Amino acid sequence: MGRYVFTKLWQSVLTLVLASIVVFVGVRQLPGDPALAMAGEEATPEQLAAVRAEMGLDQPLVAQYLAFVRNMFRGDFGESTRTGTPVTELIATTLPVTLWLSAYAIVVAIVVGILFGVIAERFRGRWPEWVANAFALVGLSVPNFWLGILAILYLAVTLGWFPASGYVDVLSDPLRGLYYLTLPALILGTGLAAVIMRQTRASMIETMTTDYVRTARAKGLGRGRVLVRYGLRNSLIVVVTIVGLQLGGLISGAVVTERIFALPGFGKLTLDAVFTRDYPVIQAVVLIITVSYILINLAVDILYSVVNPKIRVGGAN
Amino acid sequence: MAVETLPPGTAGAGLGSGRGRILSSLRSNPLGITGGVMLVAVVLAALLAPVLAPYPPTEVHFDTPFQRPLTEGFLLGTDDLGRDVLSRLLFGIQTSLQVGVLSVLLAVVIGTPLGLLAGYSRGFDAVISRLTDVTLAFPFLIIAVGLAAISGPSLGNAAVALGIAQIPTMIRVVRGETLRIKESDFVLGARTMDASPTWIMLRHVLPNATSAIIVQATVIMPVAVIGEALLSFLGLGIQPPTPSLGIMLSDAQQYIFRAPSAAIFPGIAIAAICLAFNLFGDALRDAFDPTNTTRK
Numbered sequence: 122m123g124r125y126v127f128t129k130l131w132q133s134v135l136t137l138v139l140a141s142i143v144v145f146v147g148v149r150q151l152p153g154d155p156a157l158a159m160a161g162e163e164a165t166p167e168q169l170a171a172v173r174a175e176m177g178l179d180q181p182l183v184a185q186y187l188a189f190v191r192n193m194f195r196g197d198f199g200e201s202t203r204t205g206t207p208v209t210e211l212i213a214t215t216l217p218v219t220l221w222l223s224a225y226a227i228v229v230a231i232v233v234g235i236l237f238g239v240i241a242e243r244f245r246g247r248w249p250e251w252v253a254n255a256f257a258l259v260g261l262s263v264p265n266f267w268l269g270i271l272a273i274l275y276l277a278v279t280l281g282w283f284p285a286s287g288y289v290d291v292l293s294d295p296l297r298g299l300y301y302l303t304l305p306a307l308i309l310g311t312g313l314a315a316v317i318m319r320q321t322r323a324s325m326i327e328t329m330t331t332d333y334v335r336t337a338r339a340k341g342l343g344r345g346r347v348l349v350r351y352g353l354r355n356s357l358i359v360v361v362t363i364v365g366l367q368l369g370g371l372i373s374g375a376v377v378t379e380r381i382f383a384l385p386g387f388g389k390l391t392l393d394a395v396f397t398r399d400y401p402v403i404q405a406v407v408l409i410i411t412v413s414y415i416l417i418n419l420a421v422d423i424l425y426s427v428v429n430p431k432i433r434v435g436g437a438n
Numbered sequence: 439m440a441v442e443t444l445p446p447g448t449a450g451a452g453l454g455s456g457r458g459r460i461l462s463s464l465r466s467n468p469l470g471i472t473g474g475v476m477l478v479a480v481v482l483a484a485l486l487a488p489v490l491a492p493y494p495p496t497e498v499h500f501d502t503p504f505q506r507p508l509t510e511g512f513l514l515g516t517d518d519l520g521r522d523v524l525s526r527l528l529f530g531i532q533t534s535l536q537v538g539v540l541s542v543l544l545a546v547v548i549g550t551p552l553g554l555l556a557g558y559s560r561g562f563d564a565v566i567s568r569l570t571d572v573t574l575a576f577p578f579l580i581i582a583v584g585l586a587a588i589s590g591p592s593l594g595n596a597a598v599a600l601g602i603a604q605i606p607t608m609i610r611v612v613r614g615e616t617l618r619i620k621e622s623d624f625v626l627g628a629r630t631m632d633a634s635p636t637w638i639m640l641r642h643v644l645p646n647a648t649s650a651i652i653v654q655a656t657v658i659m660p661v662a663v664i665g666e667a668l669l670s671f672l673g674l675g676i677q678p679p680t681p682s683l684g685i686m687l688s689d690a691q692q693y694i695f696r697a698p699s700a701a702i703f704p705g706i707a708i709a710a711i712c713l714a715f716n717l718f719g720d721a722l723r724d725a726f727d728p729t730n731t732t733r734k
Contacts (some may be wrong), residue, residue, distance in 0.1 A: 274695075
């Protein structure tokens with residue numbers, strides 16, 4: 122156990138270092154000279170050199186990288202070149218929106234995915250399985266931002282069940298906050314639900330054909346009981362991994378969902394930054410998403426090894 | 439999706455001829471046939487877009503904006519600038535497939551050799567695993583954001599971002615196949631005859647990994663098509679006036695209450711392309727692996 126966690130840990134640290142180098146190099150590929158942007162077009166070469174020295178751009182690349190890492194650890198991401206607001210502040214206001222949305226979507230996806238997965242297995246070869254399968258296929262084939270547009274058109278505007286856009290802080294007004302997030306979370310969770318459903322079903326079919334399930338059935342345990350006690354429990358391991366693996370997709374999905382429903386979240390911050398070439402913000406956003414993604418995957422790996430001892434024995438890969 | 443097990447006879451029936459078995463398995467799978475037919479239709483629509491489209495996709499008709507579907511002269515109606523939705527749809531499908539094929543090629547061309555190396559040598563495996571970890575640390579949207587920030591949004595950058603994001607899974611698939619194949623007797627035989635690793639990889643491992651690579655390509659394709667639409671929708675992909683399904687959707691969202699149909703057709707087109715590849719890919723996977731009873 123300890124050894125497995127240790128291997129995963131140093132691998133994650135290595136990935137973090139490599140990823141931070143990629144971001145560092147990438148930011149330096151961005152067009153435009155940051156010192157020139159800071160000093161203004163009319164700056165004399167001396168002024169430019171002074172700004173360069175102040176920003177540390179005259180240092181060797183390695184020193185610049187170390188300064189970059191040091192600032193990251195301090196949570197100092199500089200200021201938005203567009204508004205002058207500290208990037209940390211921008212992140213503090215937008216990140217909670219995206220976290221609420223994603224968490225809500227994950228819950229929706231797990232509930233719907235497992236439910237449909239169980240239905241598909243329980244009613245194999247009958248119409249409920251077809252419905253569940255059709256749902257999974259549609260969930261994988263239909264782009265969720267299109268579903269979002271249709272949902273706004275029909276569920277929000279025509280039927281008036283949900284608000285078409287807007288955000289209410291979940292902490293200050295939980296009921297209204299969640300109500301406003303329901304439609305976006307449903308849309309964001311569809312794809313994930315489809316993947317979870319397919320995997321749950323596959324894992325259940327596998328479990329239900331094992332010898333210990335046959336033994337349990339022979340003992341007189343009902344099919345439904347076995348399904349929940351053995352099938353479901355085993356499929357939970359799969360669900361944990363899937364959610365971990367799909368987080369990258371979820372982040373991308375959150376960006377577009379926020380755009381459709383006009384939510385003031387991390388995705389909006391990212392897109393605005395790209396279109397206004399607000400480099401400090403882009404750098405911070407990319408770094409935060411990457412680092413949290415790596416850390417979440419590490420957590421998933423460790424959690425996975427806790428619920429499934431076979432992995433620990435099998436080694437890191 | 440629905441065929442759980444192949445008919446019992448199928449697996450053993452044509453063991454002698456691989457291609458015949460695959461074809462007969464595909465033929466006996468109704469969903470696979472549906473997918474195949476849809477696939478042919480989509481590819482034809484893309485290839486024949488210049489012939490089939492009634493108007494050039496960017497031609498504006500300012501006197502007839504927001505026409506409903508089935509209006510005379512405009513089968514699927516027109517958009518805010520009076521552009522023919524059908525024509526834009528056909529060229530949009532072409533763009534989607536272009537980006538899809540480009541990113542699949544990128545993933546295959548880079549992923550296959552790296553996967554072979556990772557599967558064949560432990561030393562390379564450690565290095566390549568770290569590289570895939572780093573790539574996986576960047577969600578494709580973030581890669582696209584980075585590329586768009588560095589060199590501006592474009593069709594090529596969208597394809598590159600989508601392709602890069604798919605390289606890790608391609609490496610894993612090929613690596614897994616290589617690990618499996620290199621333990622087989624014929625590879626052992628080749629090795630005792632002093633065949634070089636390069637020879638073994640190219641002559642023995644690669645041909646046997648082809649089916650897995652093809653199946654993976656059919657998995658990547660719909661992901662890339664949706665990804666292209668998403669990037670273009672956000673303004674990070676194809677740039678107007680090039681017709682793209684994603685751009686059509688983002689335009690349509692702005693006047694959705696005046697002309698809801700303009701938002702519906704591009705979505706259906708994207709879904710049809712993806713469904714075609716998903717169905718056909720599923721059937722292909724079953725056909726390549728007749729022992730497989732549960733599909734992941």
